[in-house]
Amino acid sequence: MKKAAMIVLAVLLVAAGVYAVYRTQEKDVVATVNGEKITKEEFYEALVENSGDLVLDQLVSLMIVTQEAKKQGINVTDADVEARIEQIIQEEYYGSKEFFEQALLQSGWTEETLKKNLLIDMMLTEMVRKKTEVTEEEVEQYFAENRADFDIPHQVNVRHILVDTEEVAREVLKKLEQGGDFTALAKEYSRDPGTAEKGGELGFVGKDELVAEFAEAAFAAPVGLIKEPVESVYGYHIIEVLAIQEHREVEFAEVKDDVREALINEKVQEKLYEEFTTLRQNAKVETML
Known part of the structure; x- marks a missing residue:
């Protein structure tokens, strides 16, 4: 409507x-x-x-x-x-x-x-x-019918550097492998205007919030491992997972509001x-x- x-x-x-x-x-x-x-x-x-x-x-x-x-x-x-x-x-x-x-x-x-x-x-x-x-009864019933929507989802805290070509991606990856600072390199190279100035950080995100190729790589990576460049419709991503949050069911009192x-x-x-x-x-x- x-x-x-x-x-x-x-x-x-x-x-x-x-x-x-x-x-x-x-x-x-x-x-x-x-x-x-x-x-x-x-x-x-x-x-x-x-x-x-x-x-x-x-x-x-x-x-x-x-x-x-x-x-x-x-x-x-x-x-x-x-x-x-x-x-x-x-x-x-x-x-x-x-x-x-x-x-x-x-x-x-x-x-x-x-x-x-x-x-x-x-x-x-x-x-x-x-x-x-x-009413309170309506709220409780809504929770019972939609409980999965309020669970803590499986998410990753991830950052990335987005560039246009694989050549540039591998150049940046090499600098990281030689001890380069991820935040500084994101600010210098990343063409993602939403995250570049934040050092490439996306924060905690779920699979459905990411483009498919990015999500597959990010949710398969252990914490701290910088992935090989991943290609998506937006370009080439260099991805690092900072933390992992596992799925957790919640009780009504936790999410009542x-x-x-x-x-x-x-x-x-x-x-x-x-x-x-x-x-x-x-x-x-x-x-x-």
């Missing part, structure tokens, strides 16, 4: 820019056909004719959510949105801003578009969260689209397009 709510609000984020350009650069040419010009004015007239209702509907939706957030005293700041983006980069893109920006480019989104979508999503989430309660938070988050996500739909139905909207 979360994705549905965001999709409903997505395209409007470029609409304001579209109309601003329309006003200020009406005679600019967007294409020529056998020497005959198609102007931006003609282009945007066609855009309004074909998509105007959709764009207007989405602009209305944006205003509805923003107005309700103000009414409820909900304030999502730019810093909040930036923090959420950083969380996405760390969790989904191995801490790499470069990989994150590549994914944005491939999706056709800009970072500004993403920020505005996240702003809407975060406001809706806070609205629903304020109304969401769970985490379970409660997980249950609340699940309920919130289930109700996001319903919240948006209710706001839309209760709003007084007049259109003149």
Whole structure:
């Protein structure tokens, strides 16, 4: 449902820019056909004719959510949105801003578009969260049904140096074998922007958080052994495992707060689209397009 709510609000984020350009650069040419010009004015007239209702509907939706957030005293700041983006980069893109920006480019989104979508999503989430309660019995039942999700997973504390070619990887490996400092070499050679300045350290990670080739090598290595270069889609990794954490089952008392938070988050996500739909139905909207 979360994705549905965001999709409903997505395209409007470029609409304001579209109309601003329309006003200020009406005679600019967007294409020529056998020497005959198609102007931006003609282009945007066609855009309004074909998509105007959709764009207007989405602009209305944006205003509805923003107005309700103000009414409820909900304030999502730019810093909040930036923090959420950083969380996405760390969790989904191995801490790499470069990989994150590549994914944005491939999706056709800009970072500004993403920020505005996240702003809407975060406001809706806070609205629903304020109304969401769970009982002690619900929390205990949720733990019983999802116990494996709260176990301490098998993880490794690992660091790596990522380079583009096997030749460079072996050059770095040789320096390490001759007593070179891993942290210093990571800062000098690694092209992983998320870890290079931290000496290549990823911290404790599970298999599902790593690209397959990296995970296979890291989880097979003993502590302290620097692996032969491992190739992945990102390049060549020189890997060192610093510590190993074995899988461990936990008791409810150990993770009670985490379970409660997980249950609340699940309920919130289930109700996001319903919240948006209710706001839309209760709003007084007049259109003149």
